[in-house]
Amino acid sequence: MKPRLAVLKFASCDGCQLSLLDAEDELLAIAGAVDIAYFPEASREYLDGPYDVTLIEGSVTTEHDRNRLRQIRQDTAMLVSIGACATAGGVQALKNFGNVDDFVSLVYATPDYISTLSTSTPISDHVRVDFELRGCPINKHQLVELIAALLVGRKPNIPTYSVCVECKARGNPCVMVAHGTPCLGPITQAGCGAICPAYNRGCYGCFGPSESPNTDSLESWWQSLGVGDDEWIRTLRTFNAGAPPFVEAGAKTEARR
Amino acid sequence: MAHIIDIDGLDGLIASLKAEFDVIGPIVRDGLIRYGPIGSVADLPRGWTDVQEGGSYRLEPGNTEALFGFVLGPDSGKTNLFPPRAPMWTYREGSFSATPDSTRPMAIIGLRACDLAAIAIQDEVLLNGPYVDSHYAARRSQLFIVAVNCTTFATNCFCTSMNTGPRLESGFDLGLTEVLDDHHFVVHVGSEAGASFLAGLDQRQATSDELAEADQLIDITANSITKRLDTTDIAQFLADNLESPRWSAIAERCLACTNCTAACPTCFCTSPVDTTDFDGSAARERVWDSCFSLDYSYMGGDPVRSSGSSRYRQWMTHKLGTWIEQFGTSGCVGCGRCITWCPVGIDITEEMAAMRAEVLAKEAR
Ligand code: SF4
Ligand code: SF4
Ligand code: SF4
Numbered sequence: 001m002k003p004r005l006a007v008l009k010f011a012s013c014d015g016c017q018l019s020l021l022d023a024e025d026e027l028l029a030i031a032g033a034v035d036i037a038y039f040p041e042a043s044r045e046y047l048d049g050p051y052d053v054t055l056i057e058g059s060v061t062t063e064h065d066r067n068r069l070r071q072i073r074q075d076t077a078m079l080v081s082i083g084a085c086a087t088a089g090g091v092q093a094l095k096n097f098g099n100v101d102d103f104v105s106l107v108y109a110t111p112d113y114i115s116t117l118s119t120s121t122p123i124s125d126h127v128r129v130d131f132e133l134r135g136c137p138i139n140k141h142q143l144v145e146l147i148a149a150l151l152v153g154r155k156p157n158i159p160t161y162s163v164c165v166e167c168k169a170r171g172n173p174c175v176m177v178a179h180g181t182p183c184l185g186p187i188t189q190a191g192c193g194a195i196c197p198a199y200n201r202g203c204y205g206c207f208g209p210s211e212s213p214n215t216d217s218l219e220s221w222w223q224s225l226g227v228g229d230d231e232w233i234r235t236l237r238t239f240n241a242g243a244p245p246f247v248e249a250g251a252k253t254e255a256r257r
Numbered sequence: 258m259a260h261i262i263d264i265d266g267l268d269g270l271i272a273s274l275k276a277e278f279d280v281i282g283p284i285v286r287d288g289l290i291r292y293g294p295i296g297s298v299a300d301l302p303r304g305w306t307d308v309q310e311g312g313s314y315r316l317e318p319g320n321t322e323a324l325f326g327f328v329l330g331p332d333s334g335k336t337n338l339f340p341p342r343a344p345m346w347t348y349r350e351g352s353f354s355a356t357p358d359s360t361r362p363m364a365i366i367g368l369r370a371c372d373l374a375a376i377a378i379q380d381e382v383l384l385n386g387p388y389v390d391s392h393y394a395a396r397r398s399q400l401f402i403v404a405v406n407c408t409t410f411a412t413n414c415f416c417t418s419m420n421t422g423p424r425l426e427s428g429f430d431l432g433l434t435e436v437l438d439d440h441h442f443v444v445h446v447g448s449e450a451g452a453s454f455l456a457g458l459d460q461r462q463a464t465s466d467e468l469a470e471a472d473q474l475i476d477i478t479a480n481s482i483t484k485r486l487d488t489t490d491i492a493q494f495l496a497d498n499l500e501s502p503r504w505s506a507i508a509e510r511c512l513a514c515t516n517c518t519a520a521c522p523t524c525f526c527t528s529p530v531d532t533t534d535f536d537g538s539a540a541r542e543r544v545w546d547s548c549f550s551l552d553y554s555y556m557g558g559d560p561v562r563s564s565g566s567s568r569y570r571q572w573m574t575h576k577l578g579t580w581i582e583q584f585g586t587s588g589c590v591g592c593g594r595c596i597t598w599c600p601v602g603i604d605i606t607e608e609m610a611a612m613r614a615e616v617l618a619k620e621a622r
Contacts, residue, residue, distance in 0.1 A: 029535035161550040168519035169341035186512035221601045
């Protein structure tokens, strides 16, 4: 029997799930190798669990989602969280830095209708996660690699080193050294293929912190390039605002100001 | 004995090399000098120069018409001889087949003395040991080198400390010295292949005055280089200082980003990366790795070198110390690339000097 796959979402934009549909060259092969049992984004056929592998996109922002997640964990053998929302809380984790009631009263006409947690948190804060795929959005080649690896039971080739490694393998010049452009590559996990430096832009940190991010050192180098505290903090607080090394680095700078 | 060619002669050389080789040379791309395919002298970075500091590289218009008036970009011989990824083998339906290197013979124009020293070091590692890297061997055996004597230098150059430059000694097919007065090149022949290509060009014998003039330009370069690395008993010194507090001080700045190992023309560490496909086939690639990546020292459930200090220490002690025991030469040719291309400007010569100074200060106490 083919392994049963489920793909579902929490608080997120759907972009990461779409990466699976976007893997046009491999999609037929994947569909042939697994039984896509539950994937509302792609099919109206909803088959009940248990599943062998569940890919989860999105972060946990409501009590209802928190409970739903516990049920999903029970229904699946392997749980993989995909994307910056599921692995770090996503851009919506910006609410962790403010007061959620203030936001709600500003945004919604009838705040009473809104029932939300005060934080946006990654899947791994709530249940055991077997593997995480980073990125906003995830890289479809990494997703295909992950599925191919799971099918034969080998370790997926998903490196945790910095974007700089991919940047050099791609043959990019270093934009920080050659042009003085601030780049988050040295503290960001590889996975995107160093797209931004390939177009002469600094890395935005879409794949979250690398395996051993030296945020202090990069911060002082950015200062020498003319980047102020506000801009540094803003740069850390985007898609992976909730990732602990970025949270800590931002808090350090804030405390110093 | 040396010869003289002018710019048209160099153009003729490129044209005749093109018949037999993919010709690669310095070009301006993305605001810096890279090695890429060239078709004629017009592709060379005429009039450009590079200004380098720790963590900074800027291409600027020079004040001459020199074709080789710059020093070094991030690329070296390694860029083309030992590229970041190479296919090793594939597996399909029960059988493995090795993937041979498929590149055409290459001619590289513009390599410097330190680059040739680096190629000699990679030869020692990749060709002369018990395990020959067949891809490197294939590219290396068909390589034609037109090297260039350095008549200018960058702040991060310290080849004079490593005895690798700026003068070309060996390891080239043709060696050029660019002379701007009456713009011409003094050509030294380094191989039979070089001699036969030269014979087909419009050239003449160099006079002793012309030779002396070219030689003097290289001497001036050598004497102008001020960056130093003290190599006295360096392997022993590093072995004696594995617990130096300096390693942690460096680790406070080091990003473990691997830019130094990527830019270094002698660094050769790779990892095999195996993939499987949905149709049951599999493949292995040889991919650059680095002593700065955690996974590279992953053994028995944990990385052996988890701290930043242990990773930088591994790099520097190998490069400058244990390499000598292992391969008979230093692993450093003094090109300064790791200093320029370190995004936070960590300088291997400064770190070495600081460590020596700390030891001297301790002894004086
Ligand atoms: S451009 Fe950015 S990612 Fe690339 S090497 Fe430089 S710092 Fe690293
Ligand atoms: S260690 Fe640095 S200076 Fe020495 S050869 Fe490597 S890149 Fe060049
Ligand atoms: S020494 Fe510089 S280039 Fe090398 S890993 Fe550290 S920060 Fe990166």
